[in-house]
Amino acid sequence: MNGLATATLWQRELVRFFRQPSRVAGALGTPLIFWLFMGSGLSGSFRLQGSAGVSYLQFFFPGTIVLVLLFAAIFSTISVIEDRHEGFLQGVLVAPVGRGAIVAGKVLGGATLAWLQGAVFLVLAPLAGLHLTLASGLAAAGVLALLSIALTAIGFAFAWKLDSVQGFHGVMNVVLLPMWLLSGAFFPLAGAPLWLSLLMRVNPLTYGVAALNDLLLQPAAAARAASGLPSPGVAVLVTLGLALVVYAVDLAVTRGGRVE
Amino acid sequence: MSAVPAAASVPAAEPAVEASGVEFAYGERQALRGLDFQVAPGEIFGFLGPNGGGKTTLFRILATLAPPSRGAVRVFGADLATQAARVRRELGVVFQSPSLDVHLTVAENLTHQGHLYGLSGRDLAGRIEAALARFGLTARAGERAKTLSGGLRRRAEIAKSLLHRPRLLLLDEPSTGLDPGARRDLWDTLFDLRGEGVTVLLTTHFMEEGDRCDRLALLAGGEIVALGSPGELKTEIGGDVVVLSGPDPAGLARDLTARYPDLAPTVGDGAVRLERERAHEFVARLVEALPGRVEAVTVARPTLEDVFLRRTGHRLYDLEKADDEA
Numbered sequence: 001m002n003g004l005a006t007a008t009l010w011q012r013e014l015v016r017f018f019r020q021p022s023r024v025a026g027a028l029g030t031p032l033i034f035w036l037f038m039g040s041g042l043s044g045s046f047r048l049q050g051s052a053g054v055s056y057l058q059f060f061f062p063g064t065i066v067l068v069l070l071f072a073a074i075f076s077t078i079s080v081i082e083d084r085h086e087g088f089l090q091g092v093l094v095a096p097v098g099r100g101a102i103v104a105g106k107v108l109g110g111a112t113l114a115w116l117q118g119a120v121f122l123v124l125a126p127l128a129g130l131h132l133t134l135a136s137g138l139a140a141a142g143v144l145a146l147l148s149i150a151l152t153a154i155g156f157a158f159a160w161k162l163d164s165v166q167g168f169h170g171v172m173n174v175v176l177l178p179m180w181l182l183s184g185a186f187f188p189l190a191g192a193p194l195w196l197s198l199l200m201r202v203n204p205l206t207y208g209v210a211a212l213n214d215l216l217l218q219p220a221a222a223a224r225a226a227s228g229l230p231s232p233g234v235a236v237l238v239t240l241g242l243a244l245v246v247y248a249v250d251l252a253v254t255r256g257g258r259v260e
Numbered sequence: 261m262s263a264v265p266a267a268a269s270v271p272a273a274e275p276a277v278e279a280s281g282v283e284f285a286y287g288e289r290q291a292l293r294g295l296d297f298q299v300a301p302g303e304i305f306g307f308l309g310p311n312g313g314g315k316t317t318l319f320r321i322l323a324t325l326a327p328p329s330r331g332a333v334r335v336f337g338a339d340l341a342t343q344a345a346r347v348r349r350e351l352g353v354v355f356q357s358p359s360l361d362v363h364l365t366v367a368e369n370l371t372h373q374g375h376l377y378g379l380s381g382r383d384l385a386g387r388i389e390a391a392l393a394r395f396g397l398t399a400r401a402g403e404r405a406k407t408l409s410g411g412l413r414r415r416a417e418i419a420k421s422l423l424h425r426p427r428l429l430l431l432d433e434p435s436t437g438l439d440p441g442a443r444r445d446l447w448d449t450l451f452d453l454r455g456e457g458v459t460v461l462l463t464t465h466f467m468e469e470g471d472r473c474d475r476l477a478l479l480a481g482g483e484i485v486a487l488g489s490p491g492e493l494k495t496e497i498g499g500d501v502v503v504l505s506g507p508d509p510a511g512l513a514r515d516l517t518a519r520y521p522d523l524a525p526t527v528g529d530g531a532v533r534l535e536r537e538r539a540h541e542f543v544a545r546l547v548e549a550l551p552g553r554v555e556a557v558t559v560a561r562p563t564l565e566d567v568f569l570r571r572t573g574h575r576l577y578d579l580e581k582a583d584d585e586a
Contacts (some may be wrong), residue, residue, distance in 0.1 A: 012372055017362070088359055090357075094351065096348040096349045
């Protein structure tokens, strides 16, 4: 019964998304505008250490995809708060369905949407002058899937605990956006002051961004060492670990305490 | 060839709901102060009381959304706290705030609901079709829930809650926000369900709804102040209810007490209120005996409001007002 419940909640996330065109526009439009304006504006004054020939627009592209995932995850987990306010959630909570099925349906539904949006950007990568093979494209899609689950699960944990969309915006500005800013998406790890680079290394999102950079920008091993990026294996493992840990946190917060 | 009498071999019907010593506290504030009641299978049982009296808290406990701080509730024998999954399969829940997803169509809402209860395929399709037909929603099945009127939404909510054929239907303030026609509809449905053997438990703050229940409990200040059928509750009011208004209600009450020591009049809302059998005869004598003191008289059969007033010393709506201001 829980499999069916998960599937039905997952499907609902997708149907709701495509019925609200403003959500589609907001999720794809904002990062695109960021990428175009910031990327173009900074292109003239930016030179990546050790990777001559990579323009800022190119460097910023993988980070923009992660921003797409982040926005998608934020928007879809805000729906947890809406579900609570609109009353849909209470109907689910009184059904003979384990909390695990609710987490799975919501997080995987949100992650699927995030992944789809990220994939749209990924397909556009060649337009930004990035070289994509079938193998690197598929590998990147896999990294996007892990990141989508991790980011949606992070959003879910906050959304489950928070009462208001306003409160969630606070979390977004204080926690989620700084995580993205310090992930190497916006500026590279190499060249950051020591205290900042320490923060960036502690930030689990850094590793997903690094894995994506590695696949899309394809820096040579020497360049990677200079840029301070972790090796692809470590990057993927840390991202997988992040997804699993936050998912476990989601299971814990839905079981504990608050039952409304 | 058993000689055991039939009555002994048939166990007494298991109560649909059995609550003992149910308490609930929000931090320091005690919302429920030890409720004991039983709901028999197949009856319509109401909780009538002011907002803030504990109805919604009790509803949330019965719906398995919050465990009681103390005490126990059994639903068809299953303990609410330890066997929630079993209880949930027996429960249909209609919340006061709608639980429909407004972005989905009526049929989609029902489909998701069915899936949550483990229904699928042809069985589910058949149930949805039957539910839509029963509640007059067939023509609206493909429309988004947000386009439905309040009455239709409530019908869709009930259709949704009945899809898995629960034995106990819980409704929180089901009439709130409905126009009189939709309210009549709702009660027709509840009576039909009772006819099919479904136990119905609802909360309300409308007196006239309390009258339609088979039995009801008056809930105020987190306690059950009276419990019984509407008829039983009203018989505790001796005879009729008389309300006398005049220029000096307090003085009038004093004089009445002096003249008829067993009358026990109460003063409130600028009028004197008393209970008396065969009140019409009494009133005629009274008005003659106290010329000029009484400007208007009403004589009425007792209502649940009178029962409530007698048991709590407050009118239902006064308590609600006090609660709003608090």
